[in-house]
Amino acid sequence: MNLTKNWDWETARKTIPFKEWNEKFEWVEEPYVSPDGEEIAAIVNTGEAEFNICANGNLWETTYEKIWHLRYLADNRLAAIVNEDGEWTVSVNDTPWENRFDYVWQPMFTDDGQHIAVAIQSGMEYGMALDDKPWETLYANMSNATLSPDGKQTAASVQIDDFNEGEIFKFEKGVFSAAVNGNAWDNKFVNVWQSAFNQDGSKVAAEVRLSRTEYAIAVNGINWGKTYDAVWEPLFNPKTGSVIAPVLRKGSWTLAEDGNILWSNRYKQVWHQTFSPDGSRIAAIVAPSFGKWTIAVDDKPWQATINDLIWGIVFSPDSRRIAATTKEGDNWSVIADGSVWTHTFDMVGTPVFSPDSKHIAVKVEKNKKHTITINDRVWSEEFDAIWDPVFNDTGDKVMLRTIENGTYCRRVMPVDELLR
Amino acid sequence: MADPAEKIEEKKAIPSDDNIVDEGLEKGAAALTEDKIASVINQVIDEETGARLKVYVDTCIHCGLCSEACHYYVSHDKDPQYSPVGKIKQTIWPMLKKKGRVSPEFIKKASQIASTQCNVCKRCAMYCPFGIDIAYMISIVRRICHKLGVTPLYLQDTANSHSVTMNQMWVKEDEWIDTLQWQEEDAREEIPSLRIPLEKEGADIMYSVIAPEPKFLAGLIYQAGIIMNTAGINWTMPATPGWDNSDMAMYSGDNEIMGRLKKSHFETAARLKVKKIVMGECGHAFRSVYDVGNRWLGWKMPPVEVVHAIEFYYDILKAGKIKIKKKYEKPVTLHDPCNVVRGRGLHEKARYVVNAICENFIEMHPNREHNYCCAAGGGVINCGPPFKMTRMTGNRVKADQIRTTGASVVISPCHNCHSGLEDIVHHYELGTEVKFISDILYEVMEKPE
Numbered sequence: 071m072n073l074t075k076n077w078d079w080e081t082a083r084k085t086i087p088f089k090e091w092n093e094k095f096e097w098v099e100e101p102y103v104s105p106d107g108e109e110i111a112a113i114v115n116t117g118e119a120e121f122n123i124c125a126n127g128n129l130w131e132t133t134y135e136k137i138w139h140l141r142y143l144a145d146n147r148l149a150a151i152v153n154e155d156g157e158w159t160v161s162v163n164d165t166p167w168e169n170r171f172d173y174v175w176q177p178m179f180t181d182d183g184q185h186i187a188v189a190i191q192s193g194m195e196y197g198m199a200l201d202d203k204p205w206e207t208l209y210a211n212m213s214n215a216t217l218s219p220d221g222k223q224t225a226a227s228v229q230i231d232d233f234n235e236g237e238i239f240k241f242e243k244g245v246f247s248a249a250v251n252g253n254a255w256d257n258k259f260v261n262v263w264q265s266a267f268n269q270d271g272s273k274v275a276a277e278v279r280l281s282r283t284e285y286a287i288a289v290n291g292i293n294w295g296k297t298y299d300a301v302w303e304p305l306f307n308p309k310t311g312s313v314i315a316p317v318l319r320k321g322s323w324t325l326a327e328d329g330n331i332l333w334s335n336r337y338k339q340v341w342h343q344t345f346s347p348d349g350s351r352i353a354a355i356v357a358p359s360f361g362k363w364t365i366a367v368d369d370k371p372w373q374a375t376i377n378d379l380i381w382g383i384v385f386s387p388d389s390r391r392i393a394a395t396t397k398e399g400d401n402w403s404v405i406a407d408g409s410v411w412t413h414t415f416d417m418v419g420t421p422v423f424s425p426d427s428k429h430i431a432v433k434v435e436k437n438k439k440h441t442i443t444i445n446d447r448v449w450s451e452e453f454d455a456i457w458d459p460v461f462n463d464t465g466d467k468v469m470l471r472t473i474e475n476g477t478y479c480r481r482v483m484p485v486d487e488l489l490r
Numbered sequence: 491m492a493d494p495a496e497k498i499e500e501k502k503a504i505p506s507d508d509n510i511v512d513e514g515l516e517k518g519a520a521a522l523t524e525d526k527i528a529s530v531i532n533q534v535i536d537e538e539t540g541a542r543l544k545v546y547v548d549t550c551i552h553c554g555l556c557s558e559a560c561h562y563y564v565s566h567d568k569d570p571q572y573s574p575v576g577k578i579k580q581t582i583w584p585m586l587k588k589k590g591r592v593s594p595e596f597i598k599k600a601s602q603i604a605s606t607q608c609n610v611c612k613r614c615a616m617y618c619p620f621g622i623d624i625a626y627m628i629s630i631v632r633r634i635c636h637k638l639g640v641t642p643l644y645l646q647d648t649a650n651s652h653s654v655t656m657n658q659m660w661v662k663e664d665e666w667i668d669t670l671q672w673q674e675e676d677a678r679e680e681i682p683s684l685r686i687p688l689e690k691e692g693a694d695i696m697y698s699v700i701a702p703e704p705k706f707l708a709g710l711i712y713q714a715g716i717i718m719n720t721a722g723i724n725w726t727m728p729a730t731p732g733w734d735n736s737d738m739a740m741y742s743g744d745n746e747i748m749g750r751l752k753k754s755h756f757e758t759a760a761r762l763k764v765k766k767i768v769m770g771e772c773g774h775a776f777r778s779v780y781d782v783g784n785r786w787l788g789w790k791m792p793p794v795e796v797v798h799a800i801e802f803y804y805d806i807l808k809a810g811k812i813k814i815k816k817k818y819e820k821p822v823t824l825h826d827p828c829n830v831v832r833g834r835g836l837h838e839k840a841r842y843v844v845n846a847i848c849e850n851f852i853e854m855h856p857n858r859e860h861n862y863c864c865a866a867g868g869g870v871i872n873c874g875p876p877f878k879m880t881r882m883t884g885n886r887v888k889a890d891q892i893r894t895t896g897a898s899v900v901i902s903p904c905h906n907c908h909s910g911l912e913d914i915v916h917h918y919e920l921g922t923e924v925k926f927i928s929d930i931l932y933e934v935m936e937k938p939e
Contacts, residue, residue, distance in 0.1 A: 097683045097685075118682075136671065138671070139729070172664075175663060175667055211655075236644070260653075282639060282744070285746070299746065300749065339788035360788055363788075377791075378791070379789075397794075
């Protein structure tokens with residue numbers, strides 16, 4: 071999948087007027103820009119209870135009573151949740167889905183932008199819809215919606231049996247399960263939380279609670295057979311197909327694989343485990359001791375620790391490097407390959423690796439101004455807004471999408487120039 | 491000095507609390523064996539406590555100086571059974587002394603005492619000459635009872651709601667978002683371009699509330715929308731679970747669900763890349779995000795700064811982002827919520843805010859960190875109707891406090907306190923209105939034309 075190859079990497083600068091929209095409409099909501107940088111769009115109010123979407127200055131043909139959750143897909147199509155005559159649906163590039171629902175929320179998109187899943191409610195029954203096709207079976211309640219990586223399947227936690235508020239003993243017998251494509255597992259649990267698909271979509275693993283105090287991971291409805299004091303979200307090993315999840319026992323967290331303890335070290339916390347693209351390494355955010363946070367790679371924690379927060383762990387494409395955002399007090403920064411960057415900001419975005427894994431770029435904010443930082447070097451230009459940087463497929467150019475004095479600007483710049 | 495707890499038997503008969511029947515306690519205790527009880531107690535003591543509990547237990551000299559601090563004790567005419575140390579004597583001490591070999595009936599009674607006759611308000615810790623945190627010991631009792639499956643029904647149901655929905659009132663995911671959009675639409679009658687921005691990544695502030703707001707008190711979200719828009723705040727609210735900052739699992743002893751809730755809350759803020767979380771007028775939720783839940787997860791402090799509504803109102807009033815059209819004229823008093831006053835020291839900021847918006851502020855006595863608890867917090871009001879009279883008889887002193895002020899309005903910047911005080915006002919026929927700060931702020935502020 072190489073979405074960026076055919077984008078315009080030659081034109082140094084393109085601009086689209088934006089602030090003028092404020093004069094054309096009653097109000098303009100926060101803008102979004104397309105991944106290729108060619109479009110800027112926002113929900114706009116055109117009159118009392120009249121909303122539309124303006125993309126590059128052009129309105130969609132359809133006006134709606136309400137619109138929310140406007141987002142660009144990876145293939146540069148524009149999607150939003152829209153309401154017409156009291157019914158909700160999804161509209162993509164001004165073409166609404168055929169199905170209408172009493173409510174639609176939590177849109178999820180595949181990495182290639184080809185598939186869209188949403189949570190739906192119809193007649194007070196709950197389920198999911200994938201690419202305009204709703205589940206055949208709906209449930210009394212649903213949460214933790216998940217879309218498979220290939221975009222062909224959906225899963226969620228669902229309520230199987232009726233119970234009234236206050237029926238705590240019925241609740242403890244287990245009235246929840248997971249449903250995959252609308253079909254519930256045979257087994258019921260006290261709770262079912264976040265689930266994950268394996269690579270080919272043949273298995274779903276979910277964090278489950280078996281009683282007030284017993285937690286496990288269930289795979290296709292069958293729990294590990296070993297219980298823990300708590301678990302967090304599972305993940306399939308892309309190489310072996312095993313299931314990895316953080317587990318708590320006797321006050322300490324570690325990683326388990328298919329029910330057996332995987333990592334030797336014990337931590338105050340372990341979560342957000344992630345595999346390298348080649349599947350050979352596991353990294354996770356860990357707290358080696360109370361109030362100290364770092365990243366452990368294959369159970370080896372980095373020396374550098376952070377007091378407040380580590381977030382957004384990312385592997386490089388070559389699987390060798392790792393970066394994440396950090397927060398110490400009011401200062402946000404980046405930790406990469408075990409070292410914390412020297413520059414700090416009021417906010418930082420998620421680190422982006424270049425395709426050759428040489429560079430790490432991240433959008434940053436300081437004193438209400440926004441710019442880009444590459445490899446801990448801060449670019450001197452500042453903007454009113456900026457989106458995540460995008461590298462070209464050879465990693466020698468970066469596209470910056472910014473708003474400058476009310477004008478949207480798409481720049482393509484050599485990485486070397488930003489590093490000067 | 492208060493009467494020693496050993497004299498319990500000599501005192502007059504205890505009022506109705508002993509006769510309360512709660513299905514969660516009854517059925518839960520009926521399923522227990524003494525072996526199971528001993529196993530769980532010893533597991534919790536050995537694996538989940540340490541020097542802190544041992545020091546507290548070994549240091550207490552049974553002086554009873556904690557007694558006068560407790561609204562239950564004072565309101566029950568100094569019945570030592572309701573003194574903090576008396577409650578310890580009836581719960582954790584026998585568990586320790588007998589190495590866990592206590593009866594199911596004992597556990598049932600211990601759970602009732604720990605969950606309904608102590609608000610874990612920590613007032614007593616200030617009066618103990620050694621600073622022993624009795625609320626911590628009561629929390630250990632609740633933890634043991636949780637693991638034994640003996641928790642008051644309504645409190646357990648709330649914890650169950652938390653576990654399923656990540657909010658305390660079984661609010662479904664679509665109901666939450668729909669309520670925000672409904673309030674936004676209503677508020678546009680007043681400010682036509684008003685927004686309650688959903689899922690706005692990069693906003694300065696994520697505003698979080700507790701589930702009673704969308705469930706019963708949606709007007710508070712409306713008011714927040716007016717205040718945020720008028721003050722020109724770059725804010726957002728999440729359209730995913732994680733929006734509810736409340737935490738009754740913290741009070742039922744279900745630490746694992748507490749941790750799950752706080753993880754969801756803070757990770758929602760991190761995902762939205764906000765710089766701060768501003769939370770509505772809730773006290774226990776602040777305790778959970780600022781002290782207990784965050785620390786169970788391994789964070790020493792909240793990973794994203796959390797600002798209680800009192801402090802937020804203080805900031806925007808002080809900065810002139812909200813102007814007052816005409817101050818509120820009725821005489822008001824202020825109830826200092828335990829969790830944001832003893833727990834965070836917001837009492838002076840609360841007074842700044844009240845004086846900024848009200849003409850006639852009358853202090854309640856005692857006040858600030860010495861204020862008496864509302865008797866609703868600490869999960870007690872969440873134990874539901876069976877225990878309402880426990881709260882009423884256990885807080886006569888609060889009724890006296892309010893009555894003495896002569897104020898016609900008591901301001902309570904905490905949801906549990908607010909609900910508890912409404913019950914107190916009604917039960918003791920005080921005729922006082924109970925209001926949130928935002929009720930008055932919304933009424934007296936200048937709004938955009």
